[in-house]
Each structure stands twice: as C-alpha cells, then as structure tokens.
C-alpha cells in the first residue's frame with residue numbers, strides 16, 4: 001500500500017488491475033482492423049452480460065457516464081415525449097437536469113434519500129398523467145448506495161405501455177439485470193465502474209426497435225446514438241476519434257471479468273467487501289446511513305463520527321496518507337462520508353482500509369482506544 005498507488009474506495013474512477021492498466025501500453029490506430037475487432041468484441045461481451053443480444057444494440061460513446069445518459073435521453077425521447085424522472089439522490093436530479101437542458105418535457109417524483117421509489121408510486125403517477133411516454137430511473141443511486149426495485153418498476157412501466165430508461169451506471173456488471181425479463185428501451189453504464197475498466201467511455205443498450213425509430217430525434221451531432229450506431233454498424237468504426245486506450249483496457253477488464261467467473265462472482269466479491277466494511281465499521285461504532293435491505297453492495301454511506309474533533313477534510317487526508325482514498329458524503333441534511341466496495345479490491349483491502357480509518361480516528365482523538 002503506497003501513496004503512489006492508492007486504493008480508490010470511490011464509485012469511479014476506481015482501483016483497476018495492473019493487467020488492465022498494462023493493456024493501455026499500445027497505441028491503436030482507429031482504422032486498424034484489430035482495433036475494430038476489439039470494439040466489436042467489447043460490445044458483444046457487454047450484451048452477453050445483459051442477455052440482450054437479441055433485443056438490444058450496444059452503442060458505445062466517448063466521454064464519462066453522464067455523456068451517455070444525455071445521449072440516451074436526447075436520442076430516444078422524441079421532442080414531444082414526456083419523461084417521468086424518479087429521484088432519490090443526486091444522480092436522479094442530474095437526469096431531470098438533462099431533460100431540462102435538452103428541452104424534453106418532464107415531471108419528477110422525489111422520495112427521501114433513504115426511500116426507494118416503489119412500483120406502486122410509479123403506477124399511480126402513470127395513471128395520473130397519460131401524457132407521459134418515458135420513465136427514467138436510477139438503479140443504484142450512487143449518492144447514497146440505495147437500490148431501487150428495478151424489476152417491479154420495469155413491469156409496471158411495460159404494463160402501461162410506456163418506455164423505461166435506466167441509469168445502471170454503478171450496478172451494471174455486478175447486480176443481475178436480464179434484458180429477457182426486465183423490459184427497457186435504454187440501459188446506460190460505463191467503462192470505469194463495476195467492470196473495472198478505466199473511465200472514458202459509456203455505452204447504451206438501446207432496444208433495437210426504439211433505436212430504429214429514433215432517427216432525427218437528437219438535438220446534438222456528437223451525442224446522437226442513432227448516428228453513432230448506424231456508422232459503426234456500417235464501418236465497424238467509431239464515428240469520431242475513439243478512446244482507443246480505454247477500449248483496450250475495457251477489453252482486458254472484460255477478459256478478467258469472465259475469468260473471475262462473471263457476474264455472479266463479481267457480485268459475491270462486492271457483497272463480501274460490503275459486509276466486511278459494514279461489520280468492521282460497526283465494531284468502531286460507525287453506523288451506515290441505509291438499512292441493509294435497501295443497501296446495494298456498491299458504495300456505503302456512513303454517518304460521520306459524532307465528535308467536535310472530526311472534520312472530513314483532515315480525516316480524508318490522513319486516510320489518504322495511509323493509502324486509501326475515501327469519498328465525501330452527498331447528503332444535505334446529515335454529515336456523512338462514503339466508502340466504495342467496487343473495483344479491483346477484496347476483503348483483505350477492505351479490512352486494511354477500516355484499520356487505517358480506525359487508526360486515523362484515534363490519532364484525531366475522535367475514537368477512544
């Protein structure tokens with residue numbers, strides 16, 4: 001554990017394997033046939049994780065995850081559509097902001113940050129406003145780590161003949177989502193989260209029929225997933241300069257994902273990380289913000305220690321000096337901090353992280369010995 005190579009316990013960028021980083025040591029030409037094969041293989045593997053090859057296209061897009069969320073809304077929601085945005089944290093608010101900026105009509109439904117949206121809520125809202133065409137949902141709301149009931153909400157949305165857009169950025173690859181059972185028009189994720197690639201590209205799983213109908217919807221040239229897909233389908237190439245090193249790293253990360261045992265094993269590892277973190281922090285008297293029933297094994301929000309000597313910035317710096325990067329809290333009402341359980345880390349690293357946290361809190365005289 002060194003400061004030069006810290007362990008990132010954050011929701012992305014996160015700790016990657018040396019092998020994944022090593023895969024970036026080659027310069028690829030964007031016309032290179034082998035690079036095109038790399039892109040095709042990445043898309044194929046991503047679709048397989050979702051069991052979506054028959055129903056959906058995988059459309060990769062340059063940029064951070066938000067670029068892909070914006071592209072999905074801009075491409076798949078027609079300008080006269082109306083989106084119901086379900087909010088229980090910062091990423092839900094960002095979805096609403098995207099609709100606002102893009103000029104797509106929308107309404108919001110907000111619950112408290114420790115309250116999942118329910119299928120019954122969604123049903124009531126859909127019945128009350130027949131003008132709604134789409135529902136947008138955050139699967140795991142990373143601002144707290146809360147898990148929303150995707151399967152139930154997807155069923156209600158489909159039953160009412162509406163279309164679902166899912167931001168599964170922080171859950172895809174770790175929590176099971178099966179496109180054969182969960183109906184959706186778009187599901188969005190990115191390279192640098194549970195797949196343990198490096199950040200720099202997102203991807204949208206777009207229902208084939210929905211994407212085919214979406215020509216001309218988009219307000220933007222660069223964010224148009226219809227064009228991005230059409231060009232790639234025709235040429236095998238990205239429309240504009242591809243993030244070549246990011247694609248190569250994701251390809252290598254996906255090989256390791258399969259070698260590890262795929263989704264079930266990745267899920268188990270993160271769940272074990274989460275449990276170690278909850279148990280060892282509880283032993284220090286540090287309480288988690290969410291009840292375990294709605295806690296996703298992705299990132300955990302902890303209440304800040306109740307001491308006048310605690311201050312996040314100093315705490316963060318001291319833990320960082322011991323080789324671990326934590327994440328600030330994002331709640332407005334209560335003082336919290338967050339610790340991620342995703343990335344190329346296991347129970348050993350989680351134990352070491354909590355030991356470092358304990359040591360720092362003793363040094364700060366926040367904890368008694």
Ligand SMILES: *Cc1c(COP(=O)(O)O)cnc(C)c1O
Nearest residue numbers: 064065066091140142167169170
């Ligand atoms: C990480 C994340 C995003 C994307 O954030 P970027 O900073 O644009 O990568 C979007 N939604 C959720 C739920 C996330 O966790």
